[in-house]
Amino acid sequence: MRAVCVLGTGLIGGSLMRAATRAGRPVWGTAASEATAAAAVADGFDVTTDTDAALARAAEADALVVVAVPLTALEPVLRRIDAVAPTCRLTDAVSVKVAVADLVAEHAPRARYVGGHPMAGTAESGWAAGDAGLFDGAAWVVAADDGLDLDVWRDVADLAWACGSRVVPAAIDEHDAAVAxxxxxxxxxxxxxxxxGAGDQGDDLALALSAGSFADGTRVAGTRPELVLAMCEGNRAALLGAVDDALGRLGAMRGALASTGGLAATVHAGHEARMRWSSTRDPLALPVDLHGDDVFAELRELGRRGDVVEPPKE
Amino acid sequence: MRAVCVLGTGLIGGSLMRAATRAGRPVWGTAASEATAAAAVADGFDVTTDTDAALARAAEADALVVVAVPLTALEPVLRRIDAVAPTCRLTDAVSVKVAVADLVAEHAPRARYVGGHPMAGTAESGWAAGDAGLFDGAAWVVAADDGLDLDVWRDVADLAWACGSRVVPAAIDEHDAAVAxxxxxxxxxxxxxxxxGAGDQGDDLALALSAGSFADGTRVAGTRPELVLAMCEGNRAALLGAVDDALGRLGAMRGALASTGGLAATVHAGHEARMRWSSTRDPLALPVDLHGDDVFAELRELGRRGDVVEPPKE
Incomplete structure (x- = not known):
């Protein structure tokens, strides 16, 4: 049972320490501040602010290192990995994958890196908000590009399963386009x-008349702006593609509304898409033989079908 | 206690008959088919397919006539009103107000018309889906343009209150812009x-990775397309204005994302708007003295502030 070294004790890193501990794994990690480390220690976890010491222990134990810091804080952490545990088994929990892979290639090029993205979160943040059950039933994307280390791939998938998640394999550029x-x-x-909907300041008529369609359609606008900005701005290239797709569809709709007044194409396409979405809510878990040259191509195809990888039988 | 004649037995008309009956009003109405009339009669309601007879009775009793048929079915009904009960007290329950007012001016110009829009609905339709509690707590917009008949205004507001709704006064063009x-x-x-989100057929990766933000943002795309089309296409002019506002904001955001990568203006404006929306969820009910020349201007101002008209004390 592979040990896990978690760098970062925010909502995701802190939940990961708890979930891996719940699964019986040896777990240790690092926090950015003494106060957070002390809080984690008080909760019974093995957490320090000494990144080099935690990484030396990971190299010694051949542990899986999980980077769970924000994208903007990644570079110095990768430099320490390259200095102390240069060939470690490495994954991450950052929400974009191409940008992280580029940074790893630049700053920790010898690490055996397989990117990950556990797709869970709440409106909360910080160590105290962590929850061993955060990943239960969530999708956990595991990078599936050709040439990755299949042994580390299994480690990452094992950790995701141990945390109660569904393993969704994807090429990292396809992942970034999808989350955009x-x-x-x-x-x-x-x-x-x-x-x-809000329109001009001082005229609340529209807001007062709003009901379910507006309440649901604007719910995530209530998210803290700094969280939304960090998430969206870190995925700029893929997000531009998604925005342009949306603008194209809205422009076509605008043209139809102005010329013939007809919205049937837009409304029917949206309805069909929502029906397709409904059909993806209960993914098939399929067995994959994690050996051979073509395994990543097979995994990517499985992910594109909306299926997930079946955990190994007990 | 004024009697109510409801033309139309769909979800809204059928619920209105039940709610007005619950409030102790004398109620009768018309259905478009013998089968629906029979179903309503079997449920204990006074419903016929003979529109002229129902209207003659309304003229005789000085009842409030409520037109609750789709916009596309309005014209022949208005012609019967003009023939049988030309000066009746008239309101409606259609979701756009300028188009209805234009049709009334053309086909039933002598009616004492004050438009209404009870903002309630479910995914269901038809007589059987009707519910006496449908309007409880809902906003019920009552037209408040200068020159309306204040006596009929009180009738419409009294009916809304009797059905458990909050009365929101609004100019009809401002109503249409708001609902757009x-x-x-x-x-x-x-x-x-x-x-x-659905993207290309055969690639379900994005849909499989979707979570709350996508589920909420697309929920109403699951509505039956014909309902959405009837609603949106009937409000074409106002909807074009709303679409253009949205396209302008999305275009500015696209420009910022492509040039500086920054989304702060968009995200902060959205967050502030959502906070403003939250503050409108519990409207103030204010007393209005329903007399005098300036009453409609006062009512429109009240509606723009997001407030509602206080029902008369018992």
Whole structure:
């Protein structure tokens, strides 16, 4: 049972320490401040602010190192990995994958890195908000590009399963494009819809008349702006593609509304898409033989079908 | 206690008959088919397919006539009103107000018309879906343009209060612009967001990774397309304005994302708008003296502040 070294004790890192501990794994980690480390220690966890010591222990134990710091704080952590545990088994829990892979290639090029993205979160943040059950039933994306270390791939998938998640394999660029469309764009749409609904300051008639469609469509505009900005701005290239797709569809709709007054194409396409979404809510778990040259191609295809990888039988 | 004649037995008309009956009003009405009339009669309601007879009775009793048929079915009903009960007290329950006022001016110009819009609904339709409690707590917009018949205004407000609703006064063009922004645009945004998220047929990765932000942002894309089309296409002019506002904001956001990568303006504006929305969830009920020349201006101002008209004390 592979040990886990978690760098970062925010909502995701802190939940990961708790979930891996719940699963019986040896777990230790690092916090950015003495206060957070002390809080984690008081809760019974093995947490220090000494990153080099934690990484030396990871190299010694051949542990899986999980980087769970914000994208903007990644570079110095990767430099310490390259200095202390240069060939470690490495994954991460950051919400974009191409940018992280680029930083790893630059600053910790010898690490055996397989990116990950546990798709869980709440409106809360920080060590105290952590929860061993945060990943139960969530999708946990595991990078599935050709040439990755299959042994580390199994480690990351094992950790995801141990934390109660479903393993969704994906090429990292396809992952970033997907989250732009189903997570980042929805936040921007909610912001624009809220602003259009609110209209001019001093005229609350529209807001007063709003009901379910507006309440639901703008809900995530209530998220703390700094969280939304960190998430969206870190995925700029993929997000631009999603925004342009949306603008194209809205422009076509605007043209139809102005010329013939007809909205049937837009409304029917949206209805069909929502029906397709409903059909993906209960993914098939399929067995995959994690050996051979073609395994990553097979895994990527499985992910594109909306299926997940079946955990090994007990 | 004024009697109520309801033309139309769909979800809204059928619920209105039940709610007005619950409030102790004398109620009768008309259905478009013998089968629906028979179903309503079997449920104990006084419903016929003979529109002229129902209207003659309304003229005789000085009842408030409520037109609760779809916008596309309005014209022949108005012609019968003009023939049988030309000066009746008249309101309606259609979701757009300028188009209805234009049709009334053309086809029943002598009616004492004050438009209404009870903002309630479910995914269901038809007589059987009706519910006496449908309007409890809902906003019921009552037209408040200068020159309306204040006596009929009180009748419409009394009916709304009797059905458990909050009375929101508004100029009819401001009403149509408001519902375009907080009801019709959200449906189009949901449709476009669903289509962008679904992307290409055969690639369900994005849908499989979607979570709360996408589920909420696309929920109303699951509404039956014909309902959405009837609602949106009937409010074309106002909807174009809302769509253009949204396109302007999205275009500015796209420009900022492409040039500096910054989304702060969009995200902060959305967050502030959502906070403003939250503050409108518990409207103030204010007393209004329903007399005098300036009463409609006062009512419109009250509606723009997001307040509602206080029902008369018992």
């Amino acid at each position: 469309r189903i997570s980042h764009l929805p936040h921007l749409f909610a912001a624009v819809l809220a602003a259009v | 922004r907080i009801s019709h645009l959200p449906h189009l945004f949901a449709a476009v967001l669903a289509a962008v």
